[in-house]
Amino acid sequence: MEAVRERMEPRVVEKLPTPPRPDVALDDATLVVRAQEGDVRAFEALARRHQAVLYRVAVRVMGDPAEAEDALQEALVDAWRRIGAFRGDAAFSTWMYRIVTNRCVGMLRKRRPVPVDGVADAGLPPAPDDPARAAQIDAELAALGRAIAGLAADQRVCWVLREMEGLGYEEIAAITGASETAVRGRIHRARTRLAEVMLPWR
Amino acid sequence: MALEELLACGRDATAAWDRAVAGAGPDEHEAGCRHCRAARADALGLDAVVHRMAAQPVEAPPSVIDRVMTAVVSELRPHDVLLLPSPHGPNRLSRPAAAAVLRSVVDGMDGLRARSCRIEQSERDGEDDAAVGSAVDVAVTVTGRFGIDLASVTARVRQMVVAAGEQALGVPVSRVDIDVVDLWD
């Protein structure tokens, strides 16, 4: 310590030349490995890249932007905590779809049960909480939204992934953990139900 | 086990619906079958509003990422460290931070992107301060642009990683293993 007390001037740190930063975006596989090794910035890049799609799914499954925002946020934090478990045999997007849809299903199950007679509401114009907004939105679109809200959770998820996200049956099966047959069944029942409810609009 | 969803005529309901909304006209059976015609009518009647909903733009609120990253950063615990030599007792460097430095050095090389970067530091007796903060072994996986000369590029990566270890981190690098795991164009 004596030697230190005598040295009064701060030690000079030499500046080293820094390598140029490349602008090419990194692919998911690279970002995932980096995130698994603790690179927080890589995880942020992944989250930014995928958030739009995941939010869109959550909004259409939950039918409510605030709940969808919660589902998205919790799904992303969950993904960070569990990124070590991601094996890379499936695509990262498939894994993320699974995390967010599982969270949505969990949230739906915690809600009050949907009234059995959801059909009666579907044809009515939306309740004008905000009259200007109610006039603005497409009434038929709103009716479809309410009809979707009348679907059971597992049907809703499969239907959204198929009809809104355009995913194939095999991928939806991978996301939901159900068989492809079960997925097709859920989608068909959802489609039939929606067609029935939306009949007044045809 | 769920049964296949079939129309009353025995046709696969899901497939029939998909064909209808894809714009395929009714085949010979469908043209004459009332079950199929009803199913097609359902499909086509719903199709327009479904497409309208699917086409609606939906943007994630910008604050979500901020809140997510706040939570992520607040949960970081840098226990995972490398030892840095010092005459005043060893200091510590977060291993993920060191790995990010080495990756950025590789990324700066034309035609290469670093993927995995593992750094191992052998443990030494704490007796001799100078010995602590001993040399590290580095193992990186990289992806490269198709067409680059892999042999000469990996030799350069090795040089760069050794130089970066010494200059940027302050830790000697005794070994660099490089694995080219994929190519891109």
Place this chain on the structure above:
Amino acid sequence: MGLRRAGPGESGAVTLHVGDAAVARIAAVAARGVPGVVSLRADLAQALLGVAGAVFGQDRDGVLSADGVSAQVHGGAADVTVTIVTRLGDNCRDVAIAVQEAVSVALAGQAGLDAQVSVLVADVLLT
């Protein structure tokens, strides 16, 4: 931190006790002044997120903030741990050594304490 004046009958010696919090603040100020130190630990989130002030708000104690420093005083010596963030281009080992030295000098000069300083480089900013 307390200053005890000589009582009646005692010699003119004044005993200076410097507590952990004061030592931490002295160390923090010294560490922040070292070239190559971008910030101390509590600012890590801001440094990573690139959002000044918006996430955690301003340091409660401003320039004297001791976040990122932990100190324990025992007798005439102090154990100090400093967590720092550096930048690519500066040598981590050298910056850490510089911090150890700056903190030791400051504590010796301002508090009369021998210091055992350990530095953790928690992150290296790449931009």
